[in-house]
Amino acid sequence: MNKRLAIGFLLLFAVYQASEGLQTVFAPTSPLGPALMLLTLVLAWPVGRWIDGSGFRAYGLVATRWLPLLxxxxxxxVIAKLAAEAIALGLGVEQFVPAVPLSLTVIAIGLVTTFIPSIAEDILTRGFLLRFTPRPLGFWMYVIASAALYTxxxxxxxxxxxxxxIRLFCLGLxxxxxxxxxxxxxxxVGLHWGWNLSNSLLSQAWQTTMADPVEGRWISAAVHLVLFAFIALYPAAASEKPGEKPNATSSFR
Structure with missing residues (x-):
């Protein structure tokens, strides 16, 4: 199990980083970057099957109540992102021109292009730790370890x-x-996707100009710390113990 776990993680990590490197540094306009990102998500299913036979369920992507949770x-x-934008505008960190209407095509593309990297990264930086540890991690150990891995x-x-x-670490928390x-x-996935989707669509609709990117990052970090505090006070799921795998009958296999 440990050997398969390490190989599976390193495989997904390598493909994911190749995609990010192409899109961020080496070839931002190349379709190979997004294709590799999609490949990361596609490979996650056979890797999950190889590790413990449960496909996507291996990372905590259970079918029970998945749509309401997402x-x-x-x-x-989305609410958190709008709050961050309101704070940035109020402090003068951002300025924007009149809104540009978004077409349904732009929204549809945004839904897909932000969902795939969000769920792929969640599998890597949160899913593995949620299900595959020598012993179930407590809240603080899991949160800090996952936030560090995400960063x-x-x-x-x-x-x-x-x-x-620091911004990334706060998002990870x-x-x-x-x-x-x-x-x-x-x-x-819902939080990560919602933030990325809102960021993508708002940047196209509002045409904002950032006076100071660093201040914008601090605002983003602060909003996520508030979000973290809200979630930390939320009661833990009573149906499962931390780290316990759900029933196989309610999984995406």
């Missing part, structure tokens, strides 16, 4: 400065807390 978390993330996973942003690393509290990766 939808509610996505909505919460380290952004290899191609290491030169963005300490503000970006909120998303990991959600996954642990509900013992389902779908909640983290």
């Amino acid at each position: 939808a509610s978390a996505l909505l919460l993330a 380290a996973n952004h290899l191609w942003r290491l030169d963005w400065g300490i503000s970006e690393q 909120a998303y990991a807390a959600a996954a642990w509290r509900m013992q389902s990766l779908w909640v983290a």
Whole structure:
């Protein structure tokens, strides 16, 4: 199990990082980057089957209540993003021109292009830790370990400065807390996807100009710390113990 776990993680990690490197640094306009990101998600299923025979369930993507969890978390993330934008505008960190209407095509593309990298990264930085540890991790150990892994996973942003690393860590805290509290990766996916989707669509609709990117990162970090505090106070899922796998009959196999 341990050998398969390590090989599976390293395989997904390598494909994911190749995609991020192409899209961020080497060939941003190449279709190979997005194709490799999709490949990361596609490979996650046979890797999950190889590790313990449960496919996507291996990472906490259980079928039970998945749609309400995903939808509610996505909505919460959208609200958080709008709050961050309101704060940035109020402080003068951002300025924007009149809104540009978004077409249904742009929205549809945004839904897909933000969902795939969000769920792929959630599998890597939260799903493995949620299900595959020598012993079930407690809330704080899981959240800190996952947030650190999420931050380290952004290899191609290491030169963005300490503000970006702190921002990523705060994002990781909120998303990991959600996954642990509900013992389902779908909640983290909803928050992560909702934030990325809102960021993508708002940047196209509002045409904002950032006066100081560093201040914008601090605002994003602060909003996620508030989100983390809200989730941390939310009662843990009573149906499962931390780290316990759900019944195989309610899984995506």
